[in-house]
Every structure is written in structure tokens, then in C-alpha cells.
Amino acid sequence: METLDILIIGGGPIGLTCALEARKNNLSYIIIEKGTIVNSLYNYPLYMRFFSTAEKLEIGGIPFISTAPKPGRQEALEYYQGIARQSNININLYEKVERVFKEKEIFIIETSKGKYTSKNIIISTGFYDIPNMMNISGENLPKVRHYYTEPYPYAKQKIVVVGSSNSAVDAALETYRKGAEVTMIIRHSEISKSVKYWVKPDIENRISEGSINAYFNAELLKIKEKTVIFKDRKGTMHEIENDFVLAMTGYLPDFDFLKNSGIELQGECLNPLYNSETMETNVKNLYLAGVVCGGKDTHLWFIENSRIHAEMIIQHILSK
Template sequence: MSQPIDVIIIGAGPIGIACGLEAKKRNLNYLIIEKGPLVNSLYHYPTNMTFFSTSEKLEIDKIPFISNSPKPTKREALEYYRRIATSNNLHINLFEKVEKVEKQNNNYQITSSKSTYTCKNIIVATGFYDIPNKLNIVGEELTKVSHYYHDPHYYSGQNVAIVGASNSSVDAALEIFRKGGNVTMIVRGKEIGDRVKYWVRPDIVNRIEEGSIKAYFESELKEIRENEIDIATASGNLTLKNDFVLALTGYQPNFAFLNSMGITLSDKERKIPTYDSQNMETNQKGIYLAGVICGGLETHKWFIENSRIHAKMIMENIDTLHN
């Protein structure tokens, strides 16, 4: 019988890659498993996205990230993380989904879509981008509705309703407007929020004020049909012609997966998982959390720049126990 792997890292995003680099430096036997392509979540970001953070804040393992502008693009980030993974010959299995984690004596057995593994430790670095926050309204299941936005050209000449006022919502609204789409924003709050990128916020505010983009504040989307939508506004209910709905209402971690491993919540209202802030180990011995997943529903609190340190914290703890 082969020896169990020292650590399996679930998720090959920037933080998962950082964990792999740290494991390699410590001569630990490791494997990174990713259900999609390398840096899967980042790959599914909007085509023209520019990061809020500057390139040096996205660096991992002190490897320089050189970008054309201070704030790198999605394309530059994909290139950066890919080159790190390939040049360091990291052990990564792509397009392999982890389906089950079971305790097996003092180890864990991981069953994936392609194989079965035994390991001593697990790091969950799966982020939060896979499960959208649903509106739970009539018509949300229609094909015209998407919880993800990619490219503005697709919506040229179309009546597009965008739900939300996050960075992704604002970027989509501006890009689609500039590609000839007729954009309507539906926003629960009273205004465009302060979390919107500071260099973008004046642009969206001005486009709304001049009427190029229509925005309904303190409003909710109530029903979606093939050719129209119903909105509840502060002034009453409206029915608008509509071709597409982008429900960019945020995302959340896979809590069912965490629960299946026996990981509890330290804060049930915000769904923050239980973990030791000194070494990132959960209430399940040998299972660690890294990256955005640590924040539960508060996905805006953890980023690459403030969670990349998790890799070193976790591997120091595993290395100590291993030796």
C-alpha cells in the first residue's frame, strides 16, 4: 500500500498555487486538484476586467508580477499565475472535481471524478465564485438570465437589465452601454455604493445622471418573462421590455461541501467557517482553509493580497507536525 500524500490542496486558484509552492519548498508530498482550468474562477471573470488591486498585491511567493499598467488585467493575471505553475512544475490535476472527503483512521480519503487518494492533510482553497446568490423569483430559470457576465459585444442592440450595483454590475453596465446596449440597472440601495472602484464610480454616476444608463434605486426585480420584466420601485411597479437579465448579485462558498467534511460555522448568520486564525486549521484536525472561503458570506473581506499569507501559515503547521 502506497504512503498517503502529505497534503492535498483543493482549488488551483492563486491561493491554492501559493500553497503548492510553499509545500514544494518544504519538500512535502502534495497534490493540487482543480475542477476546471488553472485559476478557474479568475478564468471566468469578465473578459475586459481590470483588478482593483495593483499588480504587486497580487504577487505570490515574492515572484514579481509585471503589468502594463499599475492595475493588471484579467489576461495579464492569467499569464502570471500560469507561468508560475508551469515554471515551478507544480503537481496539479486539472478538470478533476473532488466529490467526497471521508475520514479514514488518521488520514483522509478523497474521491474525485477521476481517482481516489489518501492524504494526511487537506487545504480547501476553493474561493466563492461557483455558487451565485439567487433572486428566487419567477423566470430566473429562463435562458436569457445569467449570473455571470463575460463580454459586452453579446448584448449590443439589446435591452439589458442588470441587477445589483457591485463592481461587476457597474463594469457590465458601462461596457454594454458603450457597445450599443440599452442598459437598465436595478439597485436595492439608494445610490451606487462606495465599494465600487474609485476610478469607475464617477463614470457610472455621470452616465446615470445624463440618462445614458437608466437606474432604478431602492428597487427590486420581481418577475422575468421572455420579452419583459416587472420591477417594484419606490414610485410603484413597472413593466419594461427586456431581452437579457444579468443578475450580478454576488456569490458564496460551497457550504454544503464544507458541511460534508464536518466543518462547523463559528458565526451562523454570516456563515463563517470555524478555523484557528493562527494556523487556519478547522475544527476537523488536518483540514485547513485558505483564501476567500474563510469569510463565509463576507466575501468582500478576503482578497489575494490579504490571504496569500495563509499558505505559509498552513504549511508551517503541517511541516511541524510532519517532522
């Protein structure tokens, strides 16, 4: 079995960047990805647009040509998957990494399809695969969705949207415009300040005019087959008719996988321990790249500001 210089876990934009940087420096590598290329992006809402402009999403010095100022999901899929094809990136798809451990100075990586050995590992797994659960009664009912793709299934339905971030706001506006009766249940006192600046006035105006019902400082308590129960800012209980619940409560990294790989997690946000200058964790030769570095604070890192991780990691590996 060949011992690789680097095994990269996760084939998203940052994982691809790490692969390009490794190859540029003549290091042997492979990406192991449990889904398709840029799998998380593939599962984004169909009409999602990035906050960043195209040049800030570029990787490997390869231009990202977009027809709009801010690229959408499909353009990004074409760009990143196109890079993987044209650059002939060494990537295994639909293969899940199940276990990582060390024997002396070499990592053993067991997957759903085989076993690998590598001198170094880069974990670049993002955070989109594990929903941040509400842990309330009825959350397991079929009408509850933690992922939103498009509005058409919700036409003429009574929808509860939980949350006030970009995903919640997009879901509320799009389903409303396809004829849904939308109620937003929001823990905070206002729409999130992180909502895209060109969308925020739209949702605030729809709420102000009463087209979308919104309860601030509110909490969803129970989901039933035909209704939901929640309390408002005054503590008053409400039960309203409901067909679907779109729980846009965010997503989390796979903390169990990180811990089982030997990485220490710190504080309430379960921040992985790593050196901010090299991206090396407390496990020697095991690195983190991209959104996974932020623990529960998934808004800390994104493509635009974590592209640099690839060069930092590869330079540290070469320096040893």
C-alpha cells in the same frame, strides 16, 4: 497508494501559493482542480482589471510584471499559469473533489477520476462557481445570465442589470457603450462604495445624465419572456421591455461541500469555523485558505490579504 502530506483542493492563486510553500518545505502535495489553472480568474469578464497593483498579486516571491498600473485578466492568467508551468506545480486539472472523509488520522479524498489519501487537506476553492440566486419567477429563462464576460452579445438590446457592485457596474457601462439600452435595478440607495474608485464617477455620471436608467431601493420581482416586473423605492410597480437580464448578485462558496467535509458553519453569513492563527478548522488537519474563509462575506478575503494563509498553514503542519 501513497499518502500525501498535503492535498490542496482548488488551483487558484492561493492554492498555488500553498503548493509553492509546501514544496519549499519538502512536503509531498498535489492540487486537485475541477477546471483549468486559476479557473475562477479564467471565467472573469474579459476586460476586467484588478483593484490591486501587480506587486500585491504576487505569489511565491515571483515578480508580477504588468504593463499597466493595475493588471487585467489576461496578464494575471499569464502570470499564474506561467508559475504553474515554470515551477512544474503538481496539479491535476478537470478533476472534481466529490467527497472528503477521515479514517483514523488519514483523509480519504474521492474525486471524479480517482481516490487519494493525505495527512492534511487545504481547501482553497474560492466562491465564483455558485451564483447567489434571486429566487424569483423566470430566473431560469435562457435570457438570464449570472455571469458576464463581454458586451458584444448585448449590442442594441434592452438590458436589465441587477446589482451595484463592480461586476454590475462594469456590465452596465460596457454594454451601454456597445449600444445597449441599460436599466439598473439596485436594492440599495446608492452605487456600492466598493466599486473601483476610477469607475464609480463614470457610472454615477452616466446615471445622472440619463444615459443609463437606474432605480435605487428597487427590487426585481418577476422575469418574463419579453419583459421584467419590478418595484421602485415608492413601491410602484413597473413592467418594461427586456431582452436580457444580467443578474450580478454575487457568488457563494460551496457550503454543502464544506459541511459534508465536517466543517462547522456559523451565523447568518455561514462563516466556516477556523483558527485565525493557524487556519485549521474544527476538523483536525483540515485547513482553509483564501476567499472561502469568509462565508457569504465574499469581500472579506482576496488575493492581496490571503497570500499569508499558505505560510501560516505550512508552518502549523510542520510544528506538529
